[in-house]
Amino acid sequence: EPEVTQTPSHQVTQMGQEVILRCVPISNHLYFYWYRQILGQKVEFLVSFYNNEISEKSEIFDDQFSVERPDGSNFTLKIRSTKLEDSAMYFCASSVTIGGKETQYFGPGTRLLVL
Amino acid sequence: EDQVTQSPEALRLQEGESSSLNCSYTVSGLRGLFWYRQDPGKGPEFLFTLYSAGEEKEKERLKATLTKKESFLHITAPKPEDSATYLCAVSGGSYIPTFGRGTSLIVHP
Numbered sequence: 001e002p003e004v005t006q007t008p009s010h011q012v013t014q015m016g017q018e019v020i021l022r023c024v025p026i027s028n029h030l031y032f033y034w035y036r037q038i039l040g041q042k043v044e045f046l047v048s049f050y051n052n053e054i055s056e057k058s059e060i061f062d063d064q065f066s067v068e069r070p071d072g073s074n075f076t077l078k079i080r081s082t083k084l085e086d087s088a089m090y091f092c093a094s095s096v097t098i099g100g101k102e103t104q105y106f107g108p109g110t111r112l113l114v115l
Numbered sequence: 116e117d118q119v120t121q122s123p124e125a126l127r128l129q130e131g132e133s134s135s136l137n138c139s140y141t142v143s144g145l146r147g148l149f150w151y152r153q154d155p156g157k158g159p160e161f162l163f164t165l166y167s168a169g170e171e172k173e174k175e176r177l178k179a180t181l182t183k184k185e186s187f188l189h190i191t192a193p194k195p196e197d198s199a200t201y202l203c204a205v206s207g208g209s210y211i212p213t214f215g216r217g218t219s220l221i222v223h224p
Contacts, residue, residue, distance in 0.1 A: 104160035
């Protein structure tokens with residue numbers, strides 16, 4: 001069964017460093033998403049991406065963040081100048097819409113720890 | 116601003132003891148209400164999407180229903196493997212999904 005994959009599974013970085021989180025969405029999906037989940041908190045939407053551009057973004061997704069689809073398979077989230085509060089699980093998701101009904105598939109997540 | 120409130124926060128059941136989880140929501144122009152299952156340290160796993168009041172979806176021991184203000188996830192005769200956190204999310208006119216905090220379900224054998 002096709003699945004969304006994410007790398008790395010864990011990332012430890014120093015405050016102020018840049019990190020790139022990588023995702024491979026399911027191949028025939030057209031919409032891609034990044035979410036984050038701080039430990040013990042709810043899942044929060046960051047950004048959605050369609051047709052090689054951002055379609056929606058939340059207030060969390062400020063100039064510190066950027067997304068890119070560098071080739072036909074990868075979808076990346078870049079976090080510049082990381083802060084302690086960026087420590088969280090970051091989930092990528094991709095979705096397919098059939099008959100007007102959307103189904104989102106999440107990846108296993110990248111656990112980011114900023115020290 | 117879209118809001119999702121899930122209750123109870125935690126639920127303990129005996130195997131075979133049926134129950135329901137609640138998801139109350141306020142949203143401008145509901146595009147969809149989603150239920151997910153999340154196991155510890157893993158990504159949410161899609162269960163159902165509901166689009167209009169009165170709609171129902173079923174999968175094995177789970178049944179999701181939707182009204183104009185809330186959704187219920189009914190669990191019939193649960194098994195220990197149903198233990199997980201169940202997440203509810205809504206997408207409205209803003210096209211930005213809003214999640215609830217989830218209900219942590221433990222089913223004892």
